[in-house]
Amino acid sequence: MIRRFIIGIDLGGTNLKCALLDNGLKIKAKNSFSTRSFNSKQKLLQGIADFITTFILDQGLKRSEILGVGIGLPGPVDTFKGIVHFLPNIPGWREVNVKKNLDLKTKLPVFIDNDAKLMCLAESSSGAAAGYSNVLCLTLGTGVGGGLIINNSLYRGKDNAAGEFGHVPINETGPLCGCGSKACLEAYIGNNAILKEAHKIFGPDISLEEISKMANNNDLLSVKFWRDVGKKLGLALSGVINLLNLDAVVIGGGVACAGRPLFESVKETILLRSMRVQAKRVRVFKAKLGTDAGVIGAGYLVKERLGK
Amino acid sequence: MIRRFIIGIDLGGTNLKCALLDNGLKIKAKNSFSTRSFNSKQKLLQGIADFITTFILDQGLKRSEILGVGIGLPGPVDTFKGIVHFLPNIPGWREVNVKKNLDLKTKLPVFIDNDAKLMCLAESSSGAAAGYSNVLCLTLGTGVGGGLIINNSLYRGKDNAAGEFGHVPINETGPLCGCGSKACLEAYIGNNAILKEAHKIFGPDISLEEISKMANNNDLLSVKFWRDVGKKLGLALSGVINLLNLDAVVIGGGVACAGRPLFESVKETILLRSMRVQAKRVRVFKAKLGTDAGVIGAGYLVKERLGK
Numbered sequence: 001m002i003r004r005f006i007i008g009i010d011l012g013g014t015n016l017k018c019a020l021l022d023n024g025l026k027i028k029a030k031n032s033f034s035t036r037s038f039n040s041k042q043k044l045l046q047g048i049a050d051f052i053t054t055f056i057l058d059q060g061l062k063r064s065e066i067l068g069v070g071i072g073l074p075g076p077v078d079t080f081k082g083i084v085h086f087l088p089n090i091p092g093w094r095e096v097n098v099k100k101n102l103d104l105k106t107k108l109p110v111f112i113d114n115d116a117k118l119m120c121l122a123e124s125s126s127g128a129a130a131g132y133s134n135v136l137c138l139t140l141g142t143g144v145g146g147g148l149i150i151n152n153s154l155y156r157g158k159d160n161a162a163g164e165f166g167h168v169p170i171n172e173t174g175p176l177c178g179c180g181s182k183a184c185l186e187a188y189i190g191n192n193a194i195l196k197e198a199h200k201i202f203g204p205d206i207s208l209e210e211i212s213k214m215a216n217n218n219d220l221l222s223v224k225f226w227r228d229v230g231k232k233l234g235l236a237l238s239g240v241i242n243l244l245n246l247d248a249v250v251i252g253g254g255v256a257c258a259g260r261p262l263f264e265s266v267k268e269t270i271l272l273r274s275m276r277v278q279a280k281r282v283r284v285f286k287a288k289l290g291t292d293a294g295v296i297g298a299g300y301l302v303k304e305r306l307g308k
Numbered sequence: 309m310i311r312r313f314i315i316g317i318d319l320g321g322t323n324l325k326c327a328l329l330d331n332g333l334k335i336k337a338k339n340s341f342s343t344r345s346f347n348s349k350q351k352l353l354q355g356i357a358d359f360i361t362t363f364i365l366d367q368g369l370k371r372s373e374i375l376g377v378g379i380g381l382p383g384p385v386d387t388f389k390g391i392v393h394f395l396p397n398i399p400g401w402r403e404v405n406v407k408k409n410l411d412l413k414t415k416l417p418v419f420i421d422n423d424a425k426l427m428c429l430a431e432s433s434s435g436a437a438a439g440y441s442n443v444l445c446l447t448l449g450t451g452v453g454g455g456l457i458i459n460n461s462l463y464r465g466k467d468n469a470a471g472e473f474g475h476v477p478i479n480e481t482g483p484l485c486g487c488g489s490k491a492c493l494e495a496y497i498g499n500n501a502i503l504k505e506a507h508k509i510f511g512p513d514i515s516l517e518e519i520s521k522m523a524n525n526n527d528l529l530s531v532k533f534w535r536d537v538g539k540k541l542g543l544a545l546s547g548v549i550n551l552l553n554l555d556a557v558v559i560g561g562g563v564a565c566a567g568r569p570l571f572e573s574v575k576e577t578i579l580l581r582s583m584r585v586q587a588k589r590v591r592v593f594k595a596k597l598g599t600d601a602g603v604i605g606a607g608y609l610v611k612e613r614l615g616k
Binding site: 150158159161162163164169172179180181182239240274281 | 464
């Protein structure tokens with residue numbers, strides 16, 4: 001029997017998304033479950049294994065038809081050893097060998113990586129930046145995560161820690177950042193920071209989704225709000241674009257829904273602050289695969305690692 | 309007859325350095341000449357060709373023993389077409405096909421590249437960062453130039469414009485930069501900027517060399533002066549280190565002679581402002597090949613391009 005399907009999983013802070021992918025990494029089926037009820041690491045790992053087994057059976061498949069399982073996790077990961085160093089938003093995970101644990105439980109080859117890296121693999125392979133060689137992919141959320149494609153391959157760095165675009169400083173001094181430094185981009189445009197700013201301007205009950213909606217209806221204050229976010233993002237991008245002569249930047253995550261005011265401001269800032277050749281080269285795209293990027297990227301990881 | 313020598317050339321704003329390199333890129337002979345008397349592009353190109361021919365004869369060699377000629381130039385270059393886009397410090401050069409011109413004149417295969425990139429090739433191959441995979445090499449001078457080694461190869465970007473570390477902004481707003489932007493690192497720590505600052509502190513007759521000497525003799529004001537430069541450099545480095553999970557940074561150029569106060573301040577700032585994993589990984593080195601880096605890098609370029 002030919003192994004021709006891949007399971008892609010995207011583990012978030014509150015739920016797990018799972019997809020059955022064919023060999024071309026098209027999604028054939030999806031399911032998800034809330035991880036809130038699993039109050040320990042061991043229970044969650046068993047829950048994931050059980051979910052995978054049931055998911056395969058539900059699709060009328062046998063385990064022998066599955067090439068492997070890819071899992072994206074929201075934190076720093078040793079992708080080659082399969083170890084999660086820690087998960088900022090899921091307490092209790094420290095140096096957990098997820099691969100070994102789930103290899104045994106599922107009897108399938110399991111591969112793990114950081115979720116922003118997998119989003120980057122997906123968007124640069126079959127998403128917004130397909131066909132571009134040197135790409136920075138961003139996810140704008142509570143954290144500002146990133147992944148880098150260099151010469152058509154995911155670039156990891158020696159510790160698989162490359163891509164931390166959220167921790168590029170945009171000022172010598174400024175607000176404290178969760179990483180221990182200050183004035184990092186994330187300290188200005190991470191969800192918590194912009195929500196705090198939003199509350200000052202629009203009152204305590206506003207949500208970022210509402211400001212996005214208002215901006216798209218040309219509410220001037222909301223447009224200015226997102227333009228200010230775009231300016232800061234564009235400035236950090238300008239430095240990276242000058243340094244890496246990038247072909248493309250892909251912006252995803254919740255904040256990317258702010259749409260035109262944000263993207264226009266990012267592009268204007270790049271034109272103002274980047275060097276001529278670099279600014280002319282780079283294209284800025286909105287992420288295309290949306291919430292599917294994680295599971296599709298997990299599929300690419302399995303293919304990359306199995307050399308398929 | 310076996311072609312076993314390479315000519316490496318480093319063209320600066322005021323003089324040209326030339327070296328005969330063996331197959332292992334060891335320097336066998338050196339010479340140089342002032343380019344000041346050549347008042348046109350055509351005369352300088354003819355002067356370079358004549359100098360190469362004479363240099364080969366002076367070494368008792370035949371042209372047939374020379375594998376090729378590598379030339380580093382102080383500006384943006386299309387290395388594959390052999391075209392110089394322009395040279396900020398040598399007027400009159402715009403879209404000049406140096407390769408074609410000198411191929412014909414010298415009857416040798418000529419390859420050209422940006423000088424900071426060649427310095428980077430040399431320092432990462434046989435200099436301070438030999439054995440490291442992901443390296444940023446800097447030259448601190450009038451400009452703050454850079455080159456990047458990614459996964460053991462020189463990373464160029466689509467337009468061969470990668471490496472412009474001097475144009476990473478370190479503040480949202482700040483002094484105007486020669487590139488048209490503002491608050492770029494170069495606008496703070498390029499020679500002109502720090503000399504201006506030095507004149508305010510030490511009077512109009514001071515030179516950067518003197519402040520380096522005084523700092524190395526523990527003069528407090530001079531130490532503080534270089535520590536401030538190191539802080540700004542370290543901040544820009546922190547962002548790049550977070551993004552690229554670099555193994556090594558090599559700092560060269562005149563300002564690197566400031567020595568300990570500068571390097572200590574750079575390292576302290578990286579520890580303060582970079583993420584834990586990235587900060588632990590990266591090593592900061594002083595460039596090792598000094599003024600020879602350019603000609604040696606030009607030799608690596610010839611080898612790279614001829615696949616030797």
